[in-house]
Amino acid sequence: MQKRKILKPKPISGFPEYTPEIRRVEMRWIDTIRETFERYGYVNIETPSVEEAETLAAKGGDVDKEIYGLQRLNDDGEDKGARLALHFDLTVPTARYVAQHFNDLTFPFKRYQIQRVWRGERPQEGRFREFLQCDVDVIDQDGISHDFDAEIPLIAMQALNAVGAGPIRFMLNNRKILTGFYQGLGIENAGDVIRVVDKIDKLPAAEIERILTGELGLAADIAKACLALAQIRSTDNRFADEARALGVQNDPFEEGLTELAAVMDRLNASEKGACVAEANLGIARGLDYYTGVVYEAQLIDYPEYSTICAGGRYADLVGAYIKSDLPGVGISIGLTRLFAKLVKEGKISGERASPTDVLIARFPENDVLALDRLASQLRTRGINVEVYHETAKLKNQFRYAERKAIPYLWFAGDPHEVKDLGAGEQSQADPASWLPSRLQG
Amino acid sequence: MQKRKILKPKPISGFPEYTPEIRRVEMRWIDTIRETFERYGYVNIETPSVEEAETLAAKGGDVDKEIYGLQRLNDDGEDKGARLALHFDLTVPTARYVAQHFNDLTFPFKRYQIQRVWRGERPQEGRFREFLQCDVDVIDQDGISHDFDAEIPLIAMQALNAVGAGPIRFMLNNRKILTGFYQGLGIENAGDVIRVVDKIDKLPAAEIERILTGELGLAADIAKACLALAQIRSTDNRFADEARALGVQNDPFEEGLTELAAVMDRLNASEKGACVAEANLGIARGLDYYTGVVYEAQLIDYPEYSTICAGGRYADLVGAYIKSDLPGVGISIGLTRLFAKLVKEGKISGERASPTDVLIARFPENDVLALDRLASQLRTRGINVEVYHETAKLKNQFRYAERKAIPYLWFAGDPHEVKDLGAGEQSQADPASWLPSRLQG
Numbered sequence: 001m002q003k004r005k006i007l008k009p010k011p012i013s014g015f016p017e018y019t020p021e022i023r024r025v026e027m028r029w030i031d032t033i034r035e036t037f038e039r040y041g042y043v044n045i046e047t048p049s050v051e052e053a054e055t056l057a058a059k060g061g062d063v064d065k066e067i068y069g070l071q072r073l074n075d076d077g078e079d080k081g082a083r084l085a086l087h088f089d090l091t092v093p094t095a096r097y098v099a100q101h102f103n104d105l106t107f108p109f110k111r112y113q114i115q116r117v118w119r120g121e122r123p124q125e126g127r128f129r130e131f132l133q134c135d136v137d138v139i140d141q142d143g144i145s146h147d148f149d150a151e152i153p154l155i156a157m158q159a160l161n162a163v164g165a166g167p168i169r170f171m172l173n174n175r176k177i178l179t180g181f182y183q184g185l186g187i188e189n190a191g192d193v194i195r196v197v198d199k200i201d202k203l204p205a206a207e208i209e210r211i212l213t214g215e216l217g218l219a220a221d222i223a224k225a226c227l228a229l230a231q232i233r234s235t236d237n238r239f240a241d242e243a244r245a246l247g248v249q250n251d252p253f254e255e256g257l258t259e260l261a262a263v264m265d266r267l268n269a270s271e272k273g274a275c276v277a278e279a280n281l282g283i284a285r286g287l288d289y290y291t292g293v294v295y296e297a298q299l300i301d302y303p304e305y306s307t308i309c310a311g312g313r314y315a316d317l318v319g320a321y322i323k324s325d326l327p328g329v330g331i332s333i334g335l336t337r338l339f340a341k342l343v344k345e346g347k348i349s350g351e352r353a354s355p356t357d358v359l360i361a362r363f364p365e366n367d368v369l370a371l372d373r374l375a376s377q378l379r380t381r382g383i384n385v386e387v388y389h390e391t392a393k394l395k396n397q398f399r400y401a402e403r404k405a406i407p408y409l410w411f412a413g414d415p416h417e418v419k420d421l422g423a424g425e426q427s428q429a430d431p432a433s434w435l436p437s438r439l440q441g
Numbered sequence: 442m443q444k445r446k447i448l449k450p451k452p453i454s455g456f457p458e459y460t461p462e463i464r465r466v467e468m469r470w471i472d473t474i475r476e477t478f479e480r481y482g483y484v485n486i487e488t489p490s491v492e493e494a495e496t497l498a499a500k501g502g503d504v505d506k507e508i509y510g511l512q513r514l515n516d517d518g519e520d521k522g523a524r525l526a527l528h529f530d531l532t533v534p535t536a537r538y539v540a541q542h543f544n545d546l547t548f549p550f551k552r553y554q555i556q557r558v559w560r561g562e563r564p565q566e567g568r569f570r571e572f573l574q575c576d577v578d579v580i581d582q583d584g585i586s587h588d589f590d591a592e593i594p595l596i597a598m599q600a601l602n603a604v605g606a607g608p609i610r611f612m613l614n615n616r617k618i619l620t621g622f623y624q625g626l627g628i629e630n631a632g633d634v635i636r637v638v639d640k641i642d643k644l645p646a647a648e649i650e651r652i653l654t655g656e657l658g659l660a661a662d663i664a665k666a667c668l669a670l671a672q673i674r675s676t677d678n679r680f681a682d683e684a685r686a687l688g689v690q691n692d693p694f695e696e697g698l699t700e701l702a703a704v705m706d707r708l709n710a711s712e713k714g715a716c717v718a719e720a721n722l723g724i725a726r727g728l729d730y731y732t733g734v735v736y737e738a739q740l741i742d743y744p745e746y747s748t749i750c751a752g753g754r755y756a757d758l759v760g761a762y763i764k765s766d767l768p769g770v771g772i773s774i775g776l777t778r779l780f781a782k783l784v785k786e787g788k789i790s791g792e793r794a795s796p797t798d799v800l801i802a803r804f805p806e807n808d809v810l811a812l813d814r815l816a817s818q819l820r821t822r823g824i825n826v827e828v829y830h831e832t833a834k835l836k837n838q839f840r841y842a843e844r845k846a847i848p849y850l851w852f853a854g855d856p857h858e859v860k861d862l863g864a865g866e867q868s869q870a871d872p873a874s875w876l877p878s879r880l881q882g
Contacts, residue, residue, distance in 0.1 A: 015489035041797035041827035048456035356482035386482035
């Protein structure tokens with residue numbers, strides 16, 4: 001054994017990595033989410049990790065300075081192509097994808113996408129530089145059915161229930177309620193008001209009111225009305241009456257209330273498991289591009305923790321690429337953010353890392369080719385099998401199985417015998433019919 | 442409908458992207474490969490897409506100038522951390538991972554890893570800037586069982602057979618055969634000779650001989666012997682006798698022949714499907730770090746196409762990180778390279794993109810909440826269901842199902858009826874027991 005200096009490898013801040021035990025849980029989560037999306041008939045797409053830097057920067061908004069550009073370490077100037085950068089979400093790539101493959105897609109185009117995205121943020125709790133997003137969107141031509149306003153958050157709830165992510169509050173609003181209400185009050189800078197009111201969960205109400213009357217110059221009663229609207233929340237349709245009681249009347253306001261009530265009705269008629277649907281007229285989702293229903297979800301047990309799922313309805317996905325508008329509704333589950341929090345809080349404990357059902361023991365008297373054939377026969381029947389990698393004392397093979405939590409130890413012979421290491425029982429087994437409990441019935 | 446200027450989105454060269462139909466096949470391939478790896482008891486790990494640039498550059502060798510470094514587009518100089526870069530393979534990240542999580546792993550550590558890697562290469566056929574690698578390796582402490590020399594290529598063969606990748610030739614050699622042989626001939630610059638001989642499939646034999654006698658200054662009979670060795674190939678164990686007949690005798694040479702013969706015996710006793718195992722004393726795998734068996738696989742139908750799978754045995758994975766040597770055996774399937782070639786050659790045709798089994802038709806007389814409940818009932822039973830997104834004429838709903846190749850159209854009512862769109866037959870169905878053919882038996 002050669003001795004040498006040891007360099008301690010260090011994790012890179014903001015880039016999560018797990019032991020095989022935790023990774024196995026994460027893989028099961030991803031499989032389950034994917035399965036849930038497919039239960040609703042959504043198709044998978046994947047896009048490259050990069051887009052042209054120009055495309056991303058044009059859409060980046062406040063994430064602009066967080067975009068990672070690529071540059072070869074020893075650039076010899078040979079590469080004359082456009083500057084490339086890692087995508088910071090899955091929306092911009094999807095817009096480009098839909099435009100590029102427009103003629104190959106069936107509309108309404110129901111797609112899901114589960115990929116890593118990158119942001120050069122300062123790492124802190126709930127913020128990562130590389131993270132997995134699970135997006136589900138429907139995109140249609142010109143109009144898009146309001147059915148999807150309810151289906152999209154419902155799919156997210158089903159997926160989060162299926163992985164067992166625990167109690168989650170989905171807060172829903174409709175941008176038309178806000179813009180209609182502000183318009184009815186004669187407010188001109190509705191966008192600014194939305195940005196301020198969106199902080200209602202982070203700042204005290206009095207502070208919000210101060211900003212509205214101060215920086216934004218609203219009259220005191222107008223600011224009070226804005227605040228009153230933002231404080232309305234209900235898990236049924238009472239929100240609509242409470243909002244109407246504030247005295248504003250106009251078409252977009254009424255349309256927004258009606259649309260949101262329809263979404264709440266449909267969600268409340270559905271199985272929501274550990275999720276709660278709450279109409280919350282205080283959430284706005286800062287992004288300009290939402291035009292109807294908006295969603296924002298948080299872990300009920302960790303109300304201080306950042307949003308783990310968000311989305312909404314937009315009037316046009318693809319912007320300059322296509323002649324006509326392509327409106328859509330979508331939601332994005334921040335899987336890494338959610339998963340990392342539950343791991344940190346001890347809500348997720350690693351499973352056994354090994355997928356192995358059976359370890360075939362190996363002794364000097366065994367013919368290795370015969371053990372190979374036995375393993376192959378079992379594998380063909382869907383059983384995950386390892387043949388111990390050398391002849392060794394039973395004790396050592398036993399310890400290996402134990403450390404990997406392999407449930408069965410197989411002794412080849414005539415007859416074969418299998419020891420159930422959990423129950424401690426050993427019995428005869430026929431390789432042509434024996435099944436581990438994982439595969440029984 | 443708003444009219445505007447259309448920007449044609451363009452694909453970025455070297456970054457593959459598929460329509461949903463082809464992506465569905467790719468997903469099935471990945472699932473199948475993963476399943477195969479787990480059949481043999483290998484555990485999954487994932488590492489971040491980036492490592493510190495220093496770590497990568499130290500190991501990069503000739504890919505050094507192809508490494509993509511990350512830099513925020515509008516860097517404000519705030520980020521004082523180490524320079525980060527995208528990994529160019531999965532070996533360097535695995536080495537760092539094993540060192541970092543050393544105490545959490547069970548050895549022999551059998552791991553697989555399916556991730557994207559990046560290389561800033563000039564794109565050309567078979568070369569991508571972003572591509573998916575499927576790696577399977579066993580790493581042990583100090584020694585490692587020679588069992589794995591055969592198991593590793595066998596797993597790759599099983600995986601490639603399972604996805605139906607078509608006839609593939611696995612060429613095997615052992616570096617000890619080469620180094621022993623050259624040593625026996627009194628050649629001092631064995632590494633240089635290996636690099637030249639490795640080109641035997643690309644250059645004519647006479648040209649190889651010229652380089653050996655010219656640039657490398659070998660005597661004519663020595664060069665001839667090197668060439669003779671490199672031309673030996675057999676699908677059984679005749680290679681060993683032919684190699685011995687060249688008259689060299691020493692321990693490493695003999696050890697290499699014995700090890701390779703054992704691997705060939707084990708492979709030839711196994712089910713190899715559409716794969717061929719060939720001992721080929723002309724392949725060397727340029728990388729210095731292989732020390733025993735080496736593998737290289739190519740598509741038999743496209744012999745000019747680049748290697749689609751390669752690997753071998755190495756004496757130490759982790760270098761400076763750990764006190765003792767961690768030897769291993771591994772292989773990497775270049776999934777993107779392989780898949781893209783088969784797509785290009787028309788060997789892979791897209792499936793229907795949609796996972797939907799049943800489209801529930803929707804007419805003005807239907808209560809949408811009742812359709813939701815029906816859909817939910819079917820989904821709980823594992824059926825993938827869409828409810829048509831608006832009330833519409835049967836013709837339109839029919840066309841939608843047809844374009845997405847959805848096999849069943851469901852008419853809610855009392856009784857319910859289901860139309861099998863393939864067979865054209867319509868019959869009564871009970872939502873509590875009906876199954877699409879995909880889920881039957």
